Amino acid sequence: MSAMFEEIDSQSSPLGEISLRRRRIPALGDRDIYEVKLGEEFLMSSMFVEAEEALSRLGLAAVQGEGLDVVVGGLGLGYTAVAALQDARIAELLVVEALDTVIGWHRDELVPLGKTLNADGRNRYVHGSFFDLATAPESGFDPQNPGKKFDAILLDIDHSPSEYLNAANAGFYTSENLALMAEQLKPGGVFAMWSQNLPEAHFETLLKTVFATVESHVISFYNPFLSGESTNSVYVCVKAAGE
Incomplete structure (x- = not known):
């Protein structure tokens, strides 16, 4: 492979061909850029990780207490999970990922972040559909502890609450299914979610049918391809303390 481009791996998956690539762009300096593609669609790039890291930072900032048990939905390139583990209060992090290849x-x-995650004894990978586990509170996210409740659930899978990685995911974004997921949060627990788009008012309204408080954050970051700023958003929702 060229020093400027390498396809590290490519495998079939239930969603289609998924590939991991490394490339360099001379104009951006001496750095390796890692990318994940599903078919011809880019899922993630190590060039743009600010919002994924903000998901963990903002979500966990809303959680009170110590010895936190946290779920990350979607492994990607690992940036959300690694950012979460920077919070010393975390006792255990479950990273739920549907694709065993990832x-x-x-x-x-x-x-690059595989070494960091593997070295941290608080981290555990769970192979499964986040959406299936989220809507089955009697079994829940942790196969070793059915029905376990968590301090925070951080979700980074779909492009937005109205643009889905898989059309089947659309059914999750209802009051009923969000409430099933919220059953797996402790009282006062936090659900936070990344979106590539600006906050959507209809989704904020939907979240307020389940959670006591809902706050949306706009995350700005420099995009060299546009020679200017791009934006993502993070929704942070807190369950009522008495529930």
């Missing part, structure tokens, strides 16, 4: 990239340390 977990394998981290376990085999084919991606």
Whole structure:
């Protein structure tokens, strides 16, 4: 492979062909850029991670207490999970990922943050559909502890609450299914979610049918391809303390 481009791995998945690539762009300096593609669609790039990291930072800032048990929905390139582990209060982090290939990239340390996640004893990968586990509170996210409740659930899978990685995910974004997920949060627990778009008023209204408080944050970051700023958003929702 060229020093400027390498396809590290490509495998079939239930969603289509998924690939991990490394490339360099001379104009952006001496750095490796890692990218994940599903078919011809870019899922994630290590060039743009500010909002993924903000998801953990903002979500966990809203959580009170110590010895936190946290779920991250969607592994990606690992930036949300690593940012979460920077919070010393975390006792255990479950990273739920539907594609075993993506977990394998981290376990085999084919991606830069795999080594960091593997070395942290608080981190555990869970192979499964976040959306299936989220809506089954009697079994829940942790196969080793059915029905376990968490201090925070941080979600970074779909492009936005109205643009889905998989059309089947659309059914999650209802009051009924969000409430099933919220059953897996402790009283006062936090649900936070990343979106590539600016906050959507209809989704904020939907979240308020389940959570006591809902706050949306706009995350700005420099995009060299546009020679200017791009924006993502993070929704932070807090469950009522008495529930």
